[in-house]
Amino acid sequence: MAILFKQKLSALLISGCLAASSLPAFADYDRGMAAYNAGNYNVALMELQDAAQAGNSAAQYQLGEMYRLGQGTRPNPVEAIKWLTLAYLDGKRESLSILEMLRESVTETELVEAEKSALDWLLESNRVMFADDDASLLYEQF
Numbered sequence: 001m002a003i004l005f006k007q008k009l010s011a012l013l014i015s016g017c018l019a020a021s022s023l024p025a026f027a028d029y030d031r032g033m034a035a036y037n038a039g040n041y042n043v044a045l046m047e048l049q050d051a052a053q054a055g056n057s058a059a060q061y062q063l064g065e066m067y068r069l070g071q072g073t074r075p076n077p078v079e080a081i082k083w084l085t086l087a088y089l090d091g092k093r094e095s096l097s098i099l100e101m102l103r104e105s106v107t108e109t110e111l112v113e114a115e116k117s118a119l120d121w122l123l124e125s126n127r128v129m130f131a132d133d134d135a136s137l138l139y140e141q142f
Helices: 002-021 029-037 041-053 057-069 077-089 093-105 108-129 135-139
Strands: none
Touching (some): 029 041, 057 077
């Protein structure tokens, strides 16, 4: 199963890692981690969610861990897999062992849902990244 997992991650990496890793992470990761370290998991979850959505891989990793452990929310292995996969694709290689453990603990349906959610995020990130680019101008006839 680990080999199949690595193959799927490689495919995801090729299809969208560059889009995810190049997004600017404007959200306040530091405030989220300060709240987390103070034990205020509800605030940390909201702040880290913003940073993770903006493409911050450290926030994606921490958010995945919070969903895995149920900190500030109920444990949610599908969300945990999604965020830890995105963190892995952006260079957080320490998430691999946790991902393998989580993948073995969920149903095939849940695994597909988590992977689809990660892929959807990558695709949406790519659309956001090029939202201001009006490619139709390239095809105007002179």
